[in-house]
Amino acid sequence: xxxxxxxxxxxxxxKGAPVELKCNYSYSxxxxxxxxxxxxxxxxxxxxxxxxxxSIKGFTADLNKGxxxxxxxxxxxxxxxxxxxxxxxxxxxxxxxxLIFGTGTLLAVQP
Amino acid sequence: NAGVMQxxxxxxxxxxxEARLRCSPMKGHSHVYWYRQLPEEGLKFMVYLQKENIIDExxxxxxxxxxxxxxxxxxxxxxxxxxxxxxAAYFCASSQGQGPKNIQYFGAGTRLSVL
Numbered sequence: 001x002x003x004x005x006x007x008x009x010x011x012x013x014x015k016g017a018p019v020e021l022k023c024n025y026s027y028s029x030x031x032x033x034x035x036x037x038x039x040x041x042x043x044x045x046x047x048x049x050x051x052x053x054x055s056i057k058g059f060t061a062d063l064n065k066g067x068x069x070x071x072x073x074x075x076x077x078x079x080x081x082x083x084x085x086x087x088x089x090x091x092x093x094x095x096x097x098x099l100i101f102g103t104g105t106l107l108a109v110q111p
Numbered sequence: 112n113a114g115v116m117q118x119x120x121x122x123x124x125x126x127x128x129e130a131r132l133r134c135s136p137m138k139g140h141s142h143v144y145w146y147r148q149l150p151e152e153g154l155k156f157m158v159y160l161q162k163e164n165i166i167d168e169x170x171x172x173x174x175x176x177x178x179x180x181x182x183x184x185x186x187x188x189x190x191x192x193x194x195x196x197x198x199a200a201y202f203c204a205s206s207q208g209q210g211p212k213n214i215q216y217f218g219a220g221t222r223l224s225v226l
Contacts, residue, residue: 004153036217043114044154044202044217086153097142097209098167101153 002027004089006102013077014110021072021105023061023087032090033063033070034099039083047072047085057081077109113137115205115218116185123224130190130197132221136205143186144204144215145178154202160186193225 003026013019025031035047048056050063050070061072070087087102116135124130136143141162146154147170159167160180171178175193180186190197200222204215 006153043219046214046216049214097159097206097213097215098144098156098170099146099154099204099215100156101146103151103153 002031002089002091002100004087004100004102006085006087006105008105009103010106010108012108012110015079016076019072019074019077019081019107019109021085021087021107023070023072023102025068025070025087025089027068027089027091029092031092033061034088034090035059035061035070035072036086036088036101037083038086044086077107079109079111082107082109115203115216117201117203117218117221119221120219121222121224123226124193125226126194127192130193130223130225132188132190132201132203132223133185134188134203134205134218135185136203137216140205140207140216142206142209142213143180144206145186145188146202146204148200148202148220150199157188190223193223195225198223198225 005024034049036044037047038044059074061070063070084104084106086104088099090099118133143160145157148154156170158171158178175191177189200220202220203218206213206215
């Protein structure tokens, strides 16, 4: 079964501390992995995806196929990073383009 | 580019009424997706449409729910005879095409409350 697991509902850190938001997935083929972010009162927006291999707003994520993980990391958290973060997967087969989302992690960065 | 537009933002219906949710994709996008988010849960895929065609409806409940994306006008998600369990946030996304290079852009959502 295709599944995305985000084990933490809430992650609270202090400003300047490192951040790691965990994401594990279950998929038999070669999926695409994404991180979407939703800031307060804003729409869901793409933060980054594994095929781009880029850093956005200081965040990076590496796809680890052996551990089936796609954890999101940032070395020094900022208050403006406080938001809801969703990990998502898109399969590699068939006509469907659907995204499978995790339940999300609320990141709260304390001053 | 105004982005993906959904309306209404909030919709209140009584049990048994019909709910119609509208989604206008980004300019140049011909692929539309609907997702539902129940309280305390992540977004769950419902249906994927291209102009005038349903490509994947594997996430749609078998009864009372339907979706369309006509040649002209917005995509419509229709829920007949709503029940309290239909209360959720419904998100629409659009993309230019399909495949690895196509990103889904999301609307702000419609929050449906069934009394």
